[in-house]
Amino acid sequence: xxxxxxxxxxxxxxxxxxxxxxxxxxxxxxxxxxxxxxxxxxxxxxxxxxxxxxxxxxxxxxxxxxxxxxxxxxxxxxxxxxxxxxxxxxxxxxxxxxxxxxxxxxxxxxxxxxxxxxxxxxxxxxxxxxxxxxxxxxxxxxxxxxxxxxxxxxxxxxxxxxxxxxxxxxxxxxxxxxxx
Numbered sequence: 001x002x003x004x005x006x007x008x009x010x011x012x013x014x015x016x017x018x019x020x021x022x023x024x025x026x027x028x029x030x031x032x033x034x035x036x037x038x039x040x041x042x043x044x045x046x047x048x049x050x051x052x053x054x055x056x057x058x059x060x061x062x063x064x065x066x067x068x069x070x071x072x073x074x075x076x077x078x079x080x081x082x083x084x085x086x087x088x089x090x091x092x093x094x095x096x097x098x099x100x101x102x103x104x105x106x107x108x109x110x111x112x113x114x115x116x117x118x119x120x121x122x123x124x125x126x127x128x129x130x131x132x133x134x135x136x137x138x139x140x141x142x143x144x145x146x147x148x149x150x151x152x153x154x155x156x157x158x159x160x161x162x163x164x165x166x167x168x169x170x171x172x173x174x175x176x177x178x179x180x
Contacts (some may be wrong), residue, residue: 011130014043016086016087017088018046018048018049018088019049020050020082020092021049021090021092022053022092023091024069025068028092028093031127031129032127035089039089047085048074049071049074049081051077051102051105051106058087077106079110082118082119085120085122087156089124090103091126091129093139094139094140097139098136099140107147114151117152118129122151123153124150124151124153126144136160141157
């Protein structure tokens, strides 16, 4: 993101951006930090927050995630805060091709914002992380878009012209192929 130019930069220049994520083992939290850096580099003002964890400590401990979750320092977001931003970027791990239950629970609480049209015209985007190459990234993002569309948000993502996304190899030759 920090290398991108054009429309993506224009959207975030001087914008107030909220990054809202759920992370269990820290992967999505790490992505949120990098996206925040990209927004800052584009001239935007960014706030990073997380949705409430709904799993009890006993379950988190059995999943070997308790220590990670307890060490998150980002504040918990409230539904009403969403209206204070120009753009909202949501991050979620993938659970069977969909957003995590914690993120869905948070989104399910936005009904009053939907009813009042409070998010209409705001920019929305989604990022995800999975444990495998074919772990449901696209289906998670696509199913998340339905919620953004119901709220009247304008969905923004990185297009295929952002060539860095086309090359998964870390070789310098492949990185030079990037047009951005």
